[in-house]
Amino acid sequence: MDTVAILGGGLSGAIVAWHLARSSAVRIVVVEPRAELGRGLAYGTTDPDHKLNVPEDRMTLDTADLLHFRRWLSSPEAPFLPPGSATLRGEVFAPRGVFGQYVAQTVQPWIASGRITHRRTRALAARREGAGWLVDLEDGGTLSAGRIVLAVAHPAPRVPAALEPLRGDEGLLLDGVDTIAPDERVLIVGSGLTGADVVATLARRGQRGPVWMLSRHGRRSQPHGPRQPETAADYATTPEHTALGLLRRVRRDVARDAQAGLTWHAVFDRLRAQGPQIWAALPHPERARLLRHLRGLWDIHRFRIAPQTEAVLDRQIAAKRVTPLRGRITGARRGPDGIVVEIGAHHLTVDRIVLATGPAHDRALVENPLLAALAAGGAVTADPHGLGIRTTAECRAIAADGRAQDDLLVAGPLARGAVGELMGVPEITAWAERIARALALRGATRAA
Template structure:
């Protein structure tokens, strides 16, 4: 059922604020585990499961990992791939598969896959989708009162926060453009790039996956103008590696207590693997799977140091680019349609001939650049989540949640329970998705988000009264 009417029933109510992948996955797993609760997802988008990542309609925006590694169910790694091959799976555009047979589908397709698997529960009334925003929330006794943008209130016995990624913050050197139409802050907003004329010169700030997506979109639209691709260090997201053996490195044995010690240990592991014929991918895959243990061993100050000095290196190796997008980017650079620049914008002004930008280059020196558009591709500003998300601000004002001190989102336990102003873990308030990653270090990829959603759903099912056996056997009725 989809609507905005906030009815109150006799069953315990689980309210999930945010219906992107994180919130949708929690709802799906909880509905499969127990019929006890009323599950209400508060999400203004028409379909659950899309969110920022999987709502983009642009076919040039591809998943950055192959289909066999994308799933809603960690016990079934090929769940998404089987759906793609089923009668319900959509027709994929040409070029979705590599010569090796790996499928890198458009990101919207994964959103459709998630929506497809929620549909039986929505149709049966097991999950309710309220198409509105949560304006505020507060703790009242053993329940939560959630005020919706419609003016109605919803009472819930359990609350899950799975709020969306905040849009990128405007870098200091570009703040003079904040109110200008020439600055595109959210490149994934509907028709965000539609106003860019084919011959306009464009500056993209950020050279990671989002920056590559924008280049691919503009190239697909026949863009002819110059594209300048700017980042502080001039680094790009790295491509996927070959099929190979796993590394012998184990970072959980006597884990490092400093960021510098971790860096040295990683370098030693890379050198050892290189001698054995392995690429760097094997070590970074191991770092990803062991990230919670690595993160847990680091004191808070060392976590901060790691984020400040090594996060950029981690991101370009961890978040790998789809081969098709990588090829498009390399061809555009080779043809000099795209110019990579390492540096920062120090000042920006609007002039008759366009947007005049002063750059400080990484190698030293200054440069003046004039463009027609500036597009931010610096990633979500998670540190600003409380400022731009009213429901978080209201819960913080009531002392129910706290900010993560590293600026990664919301302070939680390692299992996702929110920590209140007094430092107490909240048994009935859980945080799903990337805003909880400050407790575990790595919570941005689909495998981590799905595993976290499964864990939260289990905690909810175990804590609810009158919990029963699963109403739907795991992936029998919805695979």
């Protein structure tokens, strides 16, 4: 029987495995060191303050069943949600760990039945052998597969050049804040969703020391809007071919919608829905220009903050326990009283620096051993815009010789360079379904 090896069992890998198990008889092996599939980096957290940033009726593992997660929340298998998870208008913003539990429990019956095999180890390398692949595993074993799906985790945040002198210092935190003492002085680098999560966690733990939240432009993730009609804006029928043209068009549409009583959210929801068509119409230089000048604005409007998290952040700022800062770090050193951070002409002394700038997708092929091995063999190449792995719009990895490979597919955000938008659960789910269909179709063709 044809074997599909899914390397990585976080959200992306779990969704591909689940859909493939339901639609094909191929042998499915997921290589993931965690005890449960679907947890991953984002949804493995047990912190109740790390909430989904969209309500429950927009989260699902099946685009044909938009209320799949909502029904599970009402089932006996779901845990009780923390107080305050629901807003006054009835929207539920569950902890991310609860969504991870939903994914794990949805996939588990297929593991129990033997349709999905979960190997609790890591993939270190993969190379072609005959008509298929041979994967080297961290536990010393190997795995033979006809096709591979790369569903590896997000890379760690990039350490800014100005903070390089602190690499390895216990005061520089790239993952987690459990070691921060309540009286310590904390600088959070990044004011997006991750930075807000850090503030919420510290507040719940009774942080007494001062906290500063630094961002280059002083922007914060924007709140959710009201339930409202859809915009008439359309960016797919006659798409723009320049970043500037797109920006001007968005501004016109937002202004027109405002006259009709709509908020800016309607236009940005349309931008998100038509993201692949917008991205496909932009030449590569214009894509680079959009990322360089407009990505920050897009992120704070696209990745909206849960109202509960926003309320905590607002309270902490109002009480002067958190101080927003605008600027960029120009230097840092370990001093006698802590870490001295230079922000322009100003100096700030702190005990801890938390990097909350998001994953450095442009470093994925360097920092991940599996991807580095594949890149060394020419099987994968970096996206030209630093968005991960270069793929086609049909999920296929593009080799160093420019060839699109039918037996090497890429799931999750590392494939976002092909479509422009591939970070949210709806997009990740739709992309995973596309991969599962392609794998099932080819498996059926081989069987015939």
